Amino acid sequence: xxxxxxxxxxxxxxxxxxxxxxxxxxxxxxxxxxxxxxxxxxxxxxxxxxxxxxxxxxxxxxxxxxxxxxxxxxxxxxxxxxxxxxxxxxxxxxxxxxxxxxxxxxxxxxxxxxxxxxxxxxxxxxxxxxxxxxxxxxxxxxxxxxxxxxxxxxxxxxxxxxxxxxxxxxxxxxxxxxxxxxxxxxxxxxxxxxxxxxxxxxxxxxxxxxxxxxxxxxxxxxxxxxxxxxxxxxxxxxxxxxxxxxxxxxxxxxxxxxxxxxxxxxxxxxxxxxxxxxxxxxxxxxxxxxxxxxxxxxxxxxxxxxxxxxxxxxxxxxxxxxxxxxxxxxxxxxxxxxxxxxxxxxxxxxxxxxxxxxxxxxxxxxxxxxxxxxxxxxxxxxxxxxxxxxxxxxxxxxxxxxxxxxxxxxx
Amino acid sequence: xxxxxxxxxxxxxxxxxxxxxxxxxxxxxxxxxxxxxxxxxxxxxxxxxxxxxxxxxxxxxxxxxxxxxxxxxxxxxxxxxxxxxxxxxxxxxxxxxxxxxxxxxxxxxxxxxxxxxxxxxxxxxxxxxxxxxxxxxxxxxxxxxxxxxxxxxxxxxxxxxxxxxxxxxxxxxxxxxxxxxxxxxxxxxxxxxxxxxxxxxxxxxxxxxxxxxxxxxxxxxxxxxxxxxxxxxxxxxxx
Numbered sequence: 001x002x003x004x005x006x007x008x009x010x011x012x013x014x015x016x017x018x019x020x021x022x023x024x025x026x027x028x029x030x031x032x033x034x035x036x037x038x039x040x041x042x043x044x045x046x047x048x049x050x051x052x053x054x055x056x057x058x059x060x061x062x063x064x065x066x067x068x069x070x071x072x073x074x075x076x077x078x079x080x081x082x083x084x085x086x087x088x089x090x091x092x093x094x095x096x097x098x099x100x101x102x103x104x105x106x107x108x109x110x111x112x113x114x115x116x117x118x119x120x121x122x123x124x125x126x127x128x129x130x131x132x133x134x135x136x137x138x139x140x141x142x143x144x145x146x147x148x149x150x151x152x153x154x155x156x157x158x159x160x161x162x163x164x165x166x167x168x169x170x171x172x173x174x175x176x177x178x179x180x181x182x183x184x185x186x187x188x189x190x191x192x193x194x195x196x197x198x199x200x201x202x203x204x205x206x207x208x209x210x211x212x213x214x215x216x217x218x219x220x221x222x223x224x225x226x227x228x229x230x231x232x233x234x235x236x237x238x239x240x241x242x243x244x245x246x247x248x249x250x251x252x253x254x255x256x257x258x259x260x261x262x263x264x265x266x267x268x269x270x271x272x273x274x275x276x277x278x279x280x281x282x283x284x285x286x287x288x289x290x291x292x293x294x295x296x297x298x299x300x301x302x303x304x305x306x307x308x309x310x311x312x313x314x315x316x317x318x319x320x321x322x323x324x325x326x327x328x329x330x331x332x333x334x335x336x337x338x339x340x341x342x343x344x345x346x347x348x349x350x351x352x353x354x355x356x357x358x359x360x361x362x363x364x365x366x367x368x369x370x371x372x373x374x375x376x377x378x379x380x381x382x383x384x385x386x387x388x389x390x391x392x393x394x395x396x397x398x399x400x401x402x403x404x405x406x407x408x409x410x411x
Numbered sequence: 412x413x414x415x416x417x418x419x420x421x422x423x424x425x426x427x428x429x430x431x432x433x434x435x436x437x438x439x440x441x442x443x444x445x446x447x448x449x450x451x452x453x454x455x456x457x458x459x460x461x462x463x464x465x466x467x468x469x470x471x472x473x474x475x476x477x478x479x480x481x482x483x484x485x486x487x488x489x490x491x492x493x494x495x496x497x498x499x500x501x502x503x504x505x506x507x508x509x510x511x512x513x514x515x516x517x518x519x520x521x522x523x524x525x526x527x528x529x530x531x532x533x534x535x536x537x538x539x540x541x542x543x544x545x546x547x548x549x550x551x552x553x554x555x556x557x558x559x560x561x562x563x564x565x566x567x568x569x570x571x572x573x574x575x576x577x578x579x580x581x582x583x584x585x586x587x588x589x590x591x592x593x594x595x596x597x598x599x600x601x602x603x604x605x606x607x608x609x610x611x612x613x614x615x616x617x618x619x620x621x622x623x624x625x626x627x628x629x630x631x632x633x634x635x636x637x638x639x640x641x642x643x644x645x646x647x648x649x650x
Contacts, residue, residue: 005522009522012511016509016510016511311506312508314506315506315508315519316519316523317467317491317494318465318467318494318500319494319495319500319519319520319523319567320491320492320494320495320496320520320523320524320571321491321522321523322487322488322491322492322523323487323488324488325523403467403468404467404468405462405467405468408467408502408506
């Protein structure tokens, strides 16, 4: 029997029992849909997170005071005062860090801002005029200048929620807000950044770091120093120069006793990628269980089908079908079933992932992109065909090994 | 020339510890173009004999020459090929594929043959015409009467133009009119087309369409006789 006729026979075998065929592939469809969905959404989440990290510029390096943080909840850097003005001066020296393009010290703090009878809990973020460029901030109004920084001006740029809560619908620009009993002139308001973003400026008030240090927080040290290397390829050597400079300055000889940590955007991106990958793999493993159950369902139905069609097998053998003809007919039926299930699952999974990506983009106000998981599609199709081969193989072998007369006599 | 020669054919079934003898001491031969009926009460071993002769089952001992080929030396695949090219089967229960048209049922053996596909349609249509079922060609087997089903099954047996037709109680499930109709077709295949026919039946009225009758009792040949007044049927029922 030719391949063409084997496939014709197999297709006929499936279509004469179309409702049962459909129920059989449901398990495979659900399994593959789940895998496609998980992989697609995982890739979308990764793109979103990495996109935000890389949005800061891959040439960005952060110096964190204190030891290397042990995890996202390790806030010990807030209490460490190892980064001070002298570090800034040393790093700005081109003989220490030749590939440094720009440097910005920052300070973080919390406080309350008030305007008239309105008060609002805020985060205070002090930096330099470079802040607007590094974080790609486009305030309505203007951003503070280098002069504001050097002269410790009492100027502030408000996050969207701060402005909303203090001023309702009034225009805050030009008005004065009170923070720690000191009046700050509002020079700009930031547009909403949204809750899905990695850096949320909505609850922040941005001020020159000098002002924040002296008049709000009363501290001499920095919370973080952000540095930009001249280009991406110089990031590792710049990071290395920074470490050497700071160790020398702090009198540290053993790198494990560093009282600061240098983090590049690449480090951060790698870490986040590891986390999202691990999550995706975990979910794929869960979805695979559904696929396995689907495979067992296929085997079940194929065994029933073989038993039910024993007389047909006997007849085909009496008319000249070889063991191989019967084997390939039943095997092909199983593989066709699972492959069709796989294709439906791939389409369904992609459509669902696409709809969810639209829903997330609109609902969370983030830029969640739809990713068609080519790897998932390839995996889904090959896994489902493999399931057909494995779980259809046993019933097909049973069918092929029947003696023609035993099969014909079967009641 | 003999198409079938059997010597000391024996078939035993193993059922747990006991061996049951189904057939023994079977010796006979069948000429090319002969019409032989095998008779016997149920349990006499006539179906077992037909299955052995039709290469559906293997004898426990003895020799079987089919078309001068010693069957015991053939593999399963070679036997399947001989069944396809040289043998046609007609069963009591018709064994048509359900939800499949008459034409496609008749084409079934061609699926397993080496005959090129462009000839399938004309071969199948000719076979369907030969049994007078042209008007039912595109009906599914469920839409046919019993007699029409058996005629479709005969067309299926004919489509590869085999040398020999094995018919296992072909009228057993039919009313007498349809039965006669089927027998007239089988007889015509023998007399006009020169096909060797081996027919199994337990009715002597049916057996008397043959030239020769072998009677089996308890797995052994009781008698092997020529039919003196052979019944011949005209094709008047084939409409």
